[in-house]
Amino acid sequence: MRDLERRYRHLLRAYPAGYRQARGAEIVGTYLDLAAPERRWPSILDVADVLAGGVRERLRAAGAADLIPGVRLAAVLSYTTATALAGFWATAEVVTTSRGWGAPAFGPFATTGIVVWAGWLLAAVVHVLAPARCRRIAIGLALVLTATVVPVAAVLDLPRPFLFVLLPQATLGLLALAVPSHTPQRHRFIPLAATPATSLVAVGVLSGESTWFYRFSYGGAFLPETGAVLLVTAMLAAAVLSLRGDARGIWALLVLLTPVGLLGLYPLTENIAPVVGASYADFRVITATAAAVFMLGAIPLAAAIAIRARASATATPAAAPSHARCPTCGK
Amino acid sequence: MDTPLREPTFWILTALAGRPLHGYGIISEVASLSEGRLSMRPGTLYGALDRLMDAGFIEVDGEEVVDGRLRRYYRLSRSGSATLAAETERLRHNVEVATTRLGTLTPATRPITPRAVGGLA
Structure with missing residues (x-):
């Protein structure tokens, strides 16, 4: 062989x-x-x-083949959220000021995060204009920027967005890789269309604020609020599709529980830090909390797949999947 | 199976409408018929073949071993032929409607055909 x-x-x-x-x-x-x-x-x-x-x-x-269309729906919602957040943070990087005690700066921008957010916004433009293959490469590059900004900023001693900002962005981006390939251009415009609104919000609430905006000012609350909007949107989609007998929305909701949980990482870690004896939400507290959110988010999804598998196994023999049949005669 | 057919499903059925084909043959034929727009990989192809077999649109025609590799041939079933014919008719109707509408465009709204650079006149 x-x-x-x-x-x-x-x-x-x-x-x-x-x-x-x-x-x-x-x-x-x-x-x-x-x-x-x-x-x-x-x-x-x-x-x-x-x-x-x-x-x-x-x-x-396991009788859960409709999970895949559900993941695709979750990917669309996830990509729209990731791009909207990139629009908010990119604007905040520009309109905040480094004048004030100990405020960081990266040239004319608040932090090196501007490179990350520019990567996500560029990916959204590519998503509208380029063929399917280039779209996934652009999302992949934005993900690489999101991951590498942490060690690069550490080595060069530059300011960067906090982990509770980067981790949900990376998770939303990973899910966005499953975005459907063959969609009309007007649908592909949706993620980019969300950015003017979030940019305006950033201008309205963060202009002239300190470049510590990621943790303080309105910036600290923006992620959990975005998570709440994403959760409500997913719940509405699940309810509407379920009324039509379509389980895609429920699967999408289950898949999105993890990113929604990670969008609440800032308040979660702020509350967990004193409980575990840490003076503030440091690297260990944030990574351990994120790992717990991943595990807790996976439980409902795994349980739903297990329930489907059990229901499928106890269904009538006629509903057996094709791999159980003879592939030659199809019986 | 939902109609209208998704594009990969349409091209797989079209490929099999000519003659029975094995996996590699279907991938090559689909790429050729779609003029390279649709490039399928085996993982995607066999998932689609499973669904088409479940729907009764295709059947196994036979198998052979070539250079130590198993090749299983698939053919279009009667139900698959009928579905492909119905989908083709639907697409033909759409094309005719769109062509008629485009023919009624006034000169002001008709798209301008670009002229070759360096051409006479």
């Missing part, structure tokens, strides 16, 4: 065992047909394709 074939077979463990047994050889054969003769390792795109296919098939087997 060639190295490449062995590696594809190894990757195929992402699929359920029964499905792998029935169709594994056929799928691996197709990957090998598509691969260049000299290739020895699966490409990154193939790895992502196998893993995504495996997740899809596992969800299908």
Whole structure:
């Protein structure tokens, strides 16, 4: 067996065992047909394709295939929120002032966060104008900027946005990677359309304020308020779609619980810090609280999938997923 | 399965309307028919094939082993042919309506056709 074939077979463990047994050889054969003769390792795109296919098939087997359209809906709401926040923070970086005791500055801007927010706003423009492939690359670059600003600012001793700002932004951005590829341009304009409103809010409430705005002034309250708006929007979408017998909204709501929780990281950590004996919400308090939010956010989603799987298993045999059937005769 | 068909589903059914094809054949045919606009990967393809089999639009035609690789061929079922024909008719109707409307545009609202640079006149 060639190295490449062995590696594809190894990757195929992402699929359920029964499905792998029935169709594994056929799928691996197709990957090998598509691969260049000299290739020895699966490409990154193939790895992502196998893993995504495996997740899809596992969800299908659990009777939760509609989770994927739900994630896409959550991605649209998530991307709109991330872009709206970028518009707010980018404006705040410009309109606040560093005059005052100990206020940080990064050239004419408040912090290095301006690079991060510019990355997200650029991604929103690319989302409207460029083909699908470039859109995901732009979101990926904005995510890289969001992640790298922490070590870069530490090494160069520059001011940066706080973790309770960057962590929800990165989580919303990660979810935004699942935004649907084939959508009309007018729909793709929605995330960018949200930025003028949030920029105006920033101008109205933060002009002339200290560049400590991320923690103090209205800036500290903006994230939990955004989280509340996102939660209410997701709940409304879930209610409206449920009335039509469409479970997408409920899945989207469950997926969005984690980003909504992270948007409340600032008040959460401020309250948790004294309880755990910390004098303020430092790096450890924020990362530990974020980890707890991730775990708590995953519980309702995992429970919903488990309930669906149980319901699917006890359903009539006619509703068995296709991998349980003979792939040759379809029976 | 919902109608109108999603674009990948439409092209897979169209590819199979010609003759039975295996996975690699479907990917190549879809890329060719859509003039390179739609590039499918196996993970996406087999997910779509599963759904089409569940809906009864396609069937397994047979299988063979070539160079040690299993190739399973798929063909369009009667129900799949009917669905593809209905979708094609729907799209044809849309095109005819749009073409008629565009033909009634007044010169002021008609889009200007760009003239080649350096052309005569």
